[in-house]
Amino acid sequence: MLPPVRTASTIRWLCLSHSRIASPLGRSILSLKNGPKRFYAAPSAVGLDAPVDLAHTRNIGIIAHIDAGKTTTTERMLYYSGFTRRIGEVDEGSTVMDYLPAERSRGITITSAAITFNWTPSAPGSRPYTVNLIDTPGHADFTFEVERSIRVLDGAVTILDGVAGVEAQTEKVWRQAEKYGIPRLIFVNKLDRVGARFGPTVKEIASKLNAWPAVLQLPLYEQDAKGDDIFRGVVDIVERRVFLWDLGGDGQKVNVHDYTWLKENRSDLYCEALTARVALVELLSENDEELVEVFLDIGDHHAISPDAIKKSLRKQTLNGSSEVVPVLCGASFKNIGVQPLLDAVIDYLPSPLDKPETEISYDYGKTKGVLSASEDRLCALAFKVVNDPKRGAMVFVRVYSGTLVRAHHLYNTTLGVRERVHRLLKMYADDAVDIQSIPAGHIGVIIGLKSARTGDTLISDHQYYHSGKGNKRHQEVSDSFWTIQLRPIEVPPPVFFASIEPNSLSEQKPLEDALSMLLREDPSLHITTDEDSGQMLISGMGELHLEIARDRLVGELKAKAEMGRILISYRETIPSTLGHELHIVFEKEIAGKLAKAGCHVSVIGLDEPPIPGTGTPDETIVDGNIISVDIAVPQHTLTSQEAETEHAKLPKSIDVEELKGSLTSGAMAALGRGPYLGFPVRNTSIKITIDPSKDYFGAESTLAAYSSAARLASTTALKEAIASNGEGILMEPMMNVIVAVNEKDLGKVVGDLSSARGGHVLELGGGDEGAVDRLNTSKVYAPGQAGKGDDNYGVRGKRSVVAIVPLKEMVGYLKHLRSMTTGRGTFVMNLLGWERMTRPRAVDVLKDIRGG
Numbered sequence: 001m002l003p004p005v006r007t008a009s010t011i012r013w014l015c016l017s018h019s020r021i022a023s024p025l026g027r028s029i030l031s032l033k034n035g036p037k038r039f040y041a042a043p044s045a046v047g048l049d050a051p052v053d054l055a056h057t058r059n060i061g062i063i064a065h066i067d068a069g070k071t072t073t074t075e076r077m078l079y080y081s082g083f084t085r086r087i088g089e090v091d092e093g094s095t096v097m098d099y100l101p102a103e104r105s106r107g108i109t110i111t112s113a114a115i116t117f118n119w120t121p122s123a124p125g126s127r128p129y130t131v132n133l134i135d136t137p138g139h140a141d142f143t144f145e146v147e148r149s150i151r152v153l154d155g156a157v158t159i160l161d162g163v164a165g166v167e168a169q170t171e172k173v174w175r176q177a178e179k180y181g182i183p184r185l186i187f188v189n190k191l192d193r194v195g196a197r198f199g200p201t202v203k204e205i206a207s208k209l210n211a212w213p214a215v216l217q218l219p220l221y222e223q224d225a226k227g228d229d230i231f232r233g234v235v236d237i238v239e240r241r242v243f244l245w246d247l248g249g250d251g252q253k254v255n256v257h258d259y260t261w262l263k264e265n266r267s268d269l270y271c272e273a274l275t276a277r278v279a280l281v282e283l284l285s286e287n288d289e290e291l292v293e294v295f296l297d298i299g300d301h302h303a304i305s306p307d308a309i310k311k312s313l314r315k316q317t318l319n320g321s322s323e324v325v326p327v328l329c330g331a332s333f334k335n336i337g338v339q340p341l342l343d344a345v346i347d348y349l350p351s352p353l354d355k356p357e358t359e360i361s362y363d364y365g366k367t368k369g370v371l372s373a374s375e376d377r378l379c380a381l382a383f384k385v386v387n388d389p390k391r392g393a394m395v396f397v398r399v400y401s402g403t404l405v406r407a408h409h410l411y412n413t414t415l416g417v418r419e420r421v422h423r424l425l426k427m428y429a430d431d432a433v434d435i436q437s438i439p440a441g442h443i444g445v446i447i448g449l450k451s452a453r454t455g456d457t458l459i460s461d462h463q464y465y466h467s468g469k470g471n472k473r474h475q476e477v478s479d480s481f482w483t484i485q486l487r488p489i490e491v492p493p494p495v496f497f498a499s500i501e502p503n504s505l506s507e508q509k510p511l512e513d514a515l516s517m518l519l520r521e522d523p524s525l526h527i528t529t530d531e532d533s534g535q536m537l538i539s540g541m542g543e544l545h546l547e548i549a550r551d552r553l554v555g556e557l558k559a560k561a562e563m564g565r566i567l568i569s570y571r572e573t574i575p576s577t578l579g580h581e582l583h584i585v586f587e588k589e590i591a592g593k594l595a596k597a598g599c600h601v602s603v604i605g606l607d608e609p610p611i612p613g614t615g616t617p618d619e620t621i622v623d624g625n626i627i628s629v630d631i632a633v634p635q636h637t638l639t640s641q642e643a644e645t646e647h648a649k650l651p652k653s654i655d656v657e658e659l660k661g662s663l664t665s666g667a668m669a670a671l672g673r674g675p676y677l678g679f680p681v682r683n684t685s686i687k688i689t690i691d692p693s694k695d696y697f698g699a700e701s702t703l704a705a706y707s708s709a710a711r712l713a714s715t716t717a718l719k720e721a722i723a724s725n726g727e728g729i730l731m732e733p734m735m736n737v738i739v740a741v742n743e744k745d746l747g748k749v750v751g752d753l754s755s756a757r758g759g760h761v762l763e764l765g766g767g768d769e770g771a772v773d774r775l776n777t778s779k780v781y782a783p784g785q786a787g788k789g790d791d792n793y794g795v796r797g798k799r800s801v802v803a804i805v806p807l808k809e810m811v812g813y814l815k816h817l818r819s820m821t822t823g824r825g826t827f828v829m830n831l832l833g834w835e836r837m838t839r840p841r842a843v844d845v846l847k848d849i850r851g852g
């Protein structure tokens with residue numbers, strides 16, 4: 001047992017936590033009186049009491065594997081910051097962050113919730129910081145949600161489960177954060193649990209995440225009367241002190257000891273703490289000349305000031321390259337370690353000012369660039385849309401430049417529409433406060449937008465609109481700011497689908513409205529309608545994804561509809577190198593007017609899908625296909641004067657770029673619903689050629705006519721290509737699967753994957769093996785289990801199997817894996833690509849589809 005507290009002092013977190021904090025919902029009294037309301041000031045609004053200067057702002061996210069403790073940790077952050085008066089518990093369904101009924105009933109996070117609170121670090125003289133925090137889901141089906149959140153963050157806290165270590169989903173979200181260069185720190189949670197291993201988890205940070213762990217804390221255990229290890233607190237390696245929490249308390253009271261106490265009472269841990277300090281200084285010195293100078297002056301790792309270490313840590317963490325990643329530890333559920341974690345967020349994660357310039361494109365993606373730091377025109381990204389029963393559509397935005405102002409008009413550069421900002425809100429999970437403006441670097445919510453979807457770029461419309469000349473306004477501005485696009489969020493292709501039908505004909509319209517709301521919220525859901533039968537299909541990333549979409553559609557959006565069986569979304573294609581071409585003239589009444597247009601189409605099957613981002617300016621690469629458009633001008637029909645003007649035979653009223661767009665969207669519609677079984681088409685190239693002398697028929701040749709012509713011609717050409725082959729070809733989604741199991745179950749799992757599931761095992765890894773080719777883990781400092789009775793320090797004993805397996809064979813795999821591994825196996829998978837199916841496999845699928 002630890003001796004009674006002698007030299008302890010309690011830290012400022014305790015005495016200040018409830019009094020200093022802004023609680024805009026009136027949960028605390030002082031904030032309302034004190035707050036300088038600089039940017040958010042509104043006569044009726046309750047503003048943030050902290051000045052919203054960017055240096056004192058952190059936009060952060062929490063990312064991790066499912067169940068690592070993201071929501072539990074966030075709830076503590078809210079409590080210690082004074083935002084909530086009691087701690088919300090996931091297991092009781094009482095959290096602030098998981099507020100959707102489906103989230104509370106399933107105990108998992110489905111949508112990201114954004115929340116703002118203030119935090120004043122414990123360092124003397126610190127001012128409050130505004131923390132905009134986004135809680136993200138851990139389930140693989142919601143990786144898109146994670147990605148869209150990561151996109152707008154400046155920094156992230158990665159939570160690891162101290163028992164499970166670095167899990168597969170953590171690796172996935174880590175890489176997503178790496179892709180966007182987001183600086184991260186790591187919190188090793190659940191150290192109170194039996195089997196928790198801090199040292200091996202640190203090793204795994206190196207071996208699995210390929211990051212250099214900078215160990216800033218060590219866990220402190222004491223043994224109870226039965227000899228069991230009880231997690232009590234952490235040793236702070238930077239400030240050379242010890243934090244102890246009272247067992248069973250709410251964690252507000254933190255007892256602080258110095259190293260003398262540690263030396264007297266826990267000499268083993270004291271020695272480990274000294275080793276950890278040396279390791280930390282050595283690691284930081286690898287890439288920081290300034291710290292090397294300090295060290296050479298002083299000559300002692302232990303005498304270097306905390307400030308010098310913090311400065312170096314901040315500098316190196318901010319570059320986002322994983323060369324140095326601060327590692328902290330705790331047990332959120334036991335209320336241990338969360339306040340120092342918040343301090344670390346302030347100390348080591350970036351403010352919006354630290355972020356490199358934002359990537360953008362102009363001219364419909366053709367010109368790449370960065371948003372200048374001095375840009376004062378508004379540019380914001382809608383990163384999430386949520387339908388609120390009371391407030392309507394809430395569009396979450398991150399402002400990158402300029403200021404978003406209430407009652408102003410916005411121009412959505414992605415959709416080309418103009419909308420008015422009715423209200424602006426600052427979100428406190430599902431509670432909100434009205435504000436007047438949102439300055440650059442901040443996150444907030446717009447109410448009143450009818451069209452904006454997740455991923456759209458918004459600029460201030462009044463910059464262009466005041467002339468009152470409608471759509472021509474952009475011609476009056478000298479640059480192409482009005483075509484600006486913030487880097488879009490990549491939407492992965494859906495792999496599951498189900499039919500969806502209204503309960504009666506009169507429910508069709510409400511269902512369509514509810515579906516379009518769901519799609520605005522979640523662009524990784526897709527809806528397609530069969531033109532002939534009118535049947536609607538909803539497709540998404542996973543079975544859980546669609547089940548939750550159904551629950552929300554029926555529960556929250558009150559649609560009266562039935563969803564059919566969830567099936568795999570296959571693709572279809574034509575044999576590679578088989579080509580077909582034809583010329584058609586489309587002629588039909590559209591909206592009471594005759595529409596007539598012709599086009600020539602040639603289709604050809606491709607061995608491999610084209611690589612996105614490649615191709616000529618006339619080519620569009622979409623969902624594994626290439627669409628190219630050529631508007632030919634037959635020279636012999638032109639006079640020499642006409643020949644000088646391109647597209648002479650097309651009237652000026654037809655804009656060539658718009659015509660190309662219409663033809664491309666016609667071809668895309670044909671590819672979206674293949675002629676064989678109605679699955680989307682892949683690995684196909686479509687070339688559309690327009691010869692105005694044959695394909696233009698005066699006023700009847702509208703853009704809509706050309707789009708329909710391109711669709712009809714593409715579908716017919718694909719159909720004829722299939723007919724000449726005898727039948728169509730199905731392609732199935734192939735998954736990259738990583739299974740983590742105990743050594744003893746490895747053989748069974750590998751056998752099952754490779755024989756019963758037709759998978760191809762690529763790699764067996766585990767322990768430190770995986771580390772060899774990544775980062776030399778022998779050089780990584782990982783603390784021993786000093787003071788922990790259980791000294792089974794070393795390799796965690798988990799092995800991983802990496803395999804490529806058809807998705808069809810992975811349906812229901814979790815249940816099977818659990819039964820093979822007495823509940824211990826876990827797996828994660830992601831779409832690797834699409835593979836042509838062999839005849840016998842395709843026959844099985846056909847039987848299934850046709851219910852045979």
Ligand SMILES: Nc1nc2c(ncn2[C@@H]2O[C@H](COP(=O)(O)OP(=O)(O)OP(=O)(O)O)[C@@H](O)[C@H]2O)c(=O)[nH]1
Pocket residue numbers: 064065066067068069070071072073090091107108109110136137138139189190191192193330331332333334
């Ligand atoms: N023993 C222990 N349990 C914890 C700790 N932190 C979280 N838990 C429990 O772990 C489970 C998962 O916690 P959550 O906070 O929902 O995890 P999450 O990462 O938000 O999960 P998702 O939102 O579903 O991705 C809950 O039962 C928590 O009570 C901890 O420090 N110690």
